[in-house]
Amino acid sequence: MNKAKGFTSQLVHAERLQNLEQGAVHQPAHHSVLFAYKQSQELVDVFQGRSKNHAYARQSTPSVNVLQNTITQLEQAHASLVFSTGMAALTTSMLTLLKAGDHVIFSQFIFGNTNSFAQTLTQYGIEVDFVDITNHPQIKQKIKSNTRMLFCETIANPVTQVADIQHIKTLCTPQNIVLVVDNTMTPSYLFNGKQLGADLLITSLTKYFGGHGNALGGVVVDTGNYNWQNYPNILDTYKNAEPANWAITQIKKKGLRDMGASISSEAIHQLSVGSETMALRLDRSCASALQIAQFLQQHDKISQVYYPGLPSHPQHELAKKQFKHFGAILSFDLIDSIDCLEFINQLNLILCSTHLGDNRTLSIPVAPTIYYEMGLEKRQAMGIREGMIRLSVGIEDCQDIIDDLTQALDYFA
Template sequence: MENSKNLGINTICTHIGEVKDEQFKGAVSPIYMATSYAFDGVDVKRYPRYLNTPNQEALVKKIAALEKTENALIFGSGMAAVSTTLLAFLHKGDHIVLQQTLYGGTYNFVVEEFDKFGIEYSFTEGLSIKDFEKQIQDNTKVLYIETPSNPLLTITDMKAVSKLAKSKGIVTMIDNTFASPINQTPIDFGIDIMIHSATKYMGGHSDILAGAVAASNEHIDKIWNIAKNLGGSLSDFTVWMLERSLKTLNLRVKRQSKNALKMAKYLAIHPEIYHVYYPGLKGHPNYKLAKKQMKLFGGMLSFELKEGIDAMEFQNQLQLIKPSMSLAGVESTMLSPAQTSHALLSPEERAKQGIKDGLIRFSVGIEETKDLIADIEQAIQKVKK
């Protein structure tokens, strides 16, 4: 069952990209843990670093089907996926335009490493198409966006960015981690390359580290050509775990998205909350655009407590929601971006992106929202006392 075009999303999640158990007819994919394979008399010379073991080859079919692309690759982490993909398309003397609001790891990789490679870069001042157009140079090769963004949930117009890039022969890339392919498929809006921290929604259980890239065969070949040299592969046990996790991706993300909307509405009218960042709120500046691009609005939101309520003390008083790094697990978590995801940025760089020290990022899980609300209420009351 390799043709997924007419299949429903749950069927794709469950069945595409399985490794068939031909020997014992088991219901789940067997794991092939070998790091050494025959090289003579075989159709494929397999080697883990070449990203072509049986489990790796099967898994990318599921990811490509979810993103509606021809092909995909998997990596040892989201940053391995980001860095390998960027270096596949950028060389000495090239230029890239990146949107201003980005995941801190991506921002840090660009500003720390690109000068060493002789790669030029510019960040937009805002998110309008004019902001992107203003930064384009004759040597611009890539436009890089992230929507919704981490951690302020800004929304970028994918169709407008794609149209601008295509008019100038520029490749477009998106970090699609926060939305996941359940809530948006950027290829529908003309984006060329989709990148994921598969640690997050694709993994979904806070127990694996992985990255993924989905694109056309032509673009994947280009990325693979450098991936085999950089060596950012992952073990086949992790590959197997990720394939298992993807089976419930649609079920998990839909529940998390619906929960997040309820929590955003609750927080938006809370007397102790100063501001909520969630594209599903009608007061969000990009609400209409988000509604046009996304099926649901995702399981991530951020908020600021009113002055006098310490953000860290509040998180330490939580009993159900975990103050924890990373995001998108089935369990709800909170963190302070200034101390975690964006800690590598200077205070000035964070301020430029609008990330305040008191900002809290909330990854909403699959729990009952009444229980999450009760936990937030008791934590606020304890801090106020």
């Protein structure tokens, strides 16, 4: 589709090179829910999979296709499906590919909402185990004959444990286990999921892909690594095409069509335009995150900093090998005498917000908010201390962020 080799060059020209009408450089927003055909057989062919045209906007539109094509190109993958949110992409993928009696292994460090959904799976007769994703013998020990999937994040939120995707893949392959990787924290500019062995990639497009905090979206990407002929849960209905398309078709039909987590044309446009600056934003945010982590690590009112870019991080060398940059998320613990809520109240430039991957730097007290429902025991198992603060570093001038942290720390004598 595109002869440009550079990441940003590909991205900013991706839409216009998909034969848009009248020379448009952005895909027009298609608001029609229905699509009419002069010949009834044409609509029949859409329903029966012989045509890639559109039947109903819940499953696809021209706008959806352009965004999916762009993401597939960036990930060097086989196919993509976009959804209304990242959680919709995650939940529908699992609910359509798993059935009662299956077993799934989750990283014990996964984000709170994903952890909550893992608990929901057990209500449908699906076995769930949690493992320390950095402990490879423990992963191997948990694998069973009915294990169908292993789910992890590239960098865990908020303690920043890093999963060795390439090694985990070697544990999954002999058992035909689908390796599902959430790369929201390290989108395609930072991490090559296909090359390292991920079978399905789940990304919240709301975060670094869009970057501006103005549109929700998510995507599941089939990298093409997995042979779906080896997967027992593909319905016969969807085996009338090439095996490479079996899973993505089942997710589309059973997830988008039946569950209806469709993305809007307005969101597609905002995410697409926002994505053009992804590399520029990530270069700046990641560089600032490293400087901020180094600053906090040396401060006498900070007891610990969690960031893969620091040599003291347990997976620092792995992160150097696996990612282009170390990411734009870091967390830290204040010394015991400083209350984390009081500290955040002293910040002026840095916003208190639950979002991440935004142009603005955001802070949040982790334990009483995004991980509150988990309870103390699970938080401790994840390495989350009760006073932990997470920073999502934005694109402001780095010194201004450091100055804001400094004045807030100086408030506590």
